[in-house]
């Protein structure tokens with residue numbers, strides 16, 4: 001009986017030559033940079049990066065692929081292959097004094113959101129990232145307020161980075177072909193917490209409450225999350241009372257957060 005098997009560890013390897021060059025080229029001149037590649041696989045992108053960057057750290061979870069690449073790049077002193085789970089990788093462990101890192105990866109799609117969160121946690125060490133992910137996820141990450149795809153993933157990402165949507169590839173660019181189209185995004189890290197006057201942990205928790213139920217108004221989501229009528233009476237005049245979370249800019253969100261926090265004293269008071 002024939003059976004379609006999902007590749008393990010999200011292993012859909014890039015076979016489109018033009019595409020691998022476009023990804024490798026998407027962060028510009030790398031000659032002075034340290035690049036971290038997530039999931040190098042058989043080395044489709046690694047091979048190009050190895051000749052272009054000062055230092056390349058390739059993180060591969062699959063033991064046999066990591067061994068294959070270690071052997072293949074054994075004569076490239078600027079390439080280091082580390083067999084590890086990217087989600088357990090400490091970016092600080094490889095950054096040199098005062099250095100920022102660039103990240104490239106045709107991601108294992110099954111952990112895209114987790115990888116993004118892991119990168120956000122390391123944001124002060126990162127300059128830019130070029131990441132291939134499922135098109136629908138990329139559309140959500142890069143969406144602007146007021147469009148259908150805008151949500152928690154967009155708001156969270158855009159607190160950490162400016163996002164550019166670079167290009168989209170069909171399933172045929174990969175072997176085996178995935179069921180979905182794929183898009184490459186470029187993230188330029190520039191966290192906005194200080195500029196917007198919010199603390200990262202509290203504001204992240206606030207965003208989760210705001211976007212808890214997409215069909216509810218923001219006011220209703222916050223009421224359900226435990227904000228009292230007295231707290232919600234602090235609603236800023238600049239924010240429409242019937243607004244949904246996905247309609248508000250990050251500036252408006254942070255204004256609302258600040259008004260509620262000033263009233264409640266401590267964001268823990270509303271948990």
Ligand SMILES: C[S@@+](CC[C@H](N)C(=O)[O-])C[C@H]1O[C@@H](n2cnc3c(N)ncnc32)[C@H](O)[C@@H]1O
Nearest residue numbers: 009012013014039040041061062085086106108
């Ligand atoms: C979509 S493939 C990309 C492979 C290669 N870069 C290419 O473009 O052909 C994803 C790669 O990530 C690796 N991978 C999966 N989970 C991982 C993890 N948690 N940490 C590091 N690498 C992982 C897979 O083994 C696979 O090589």
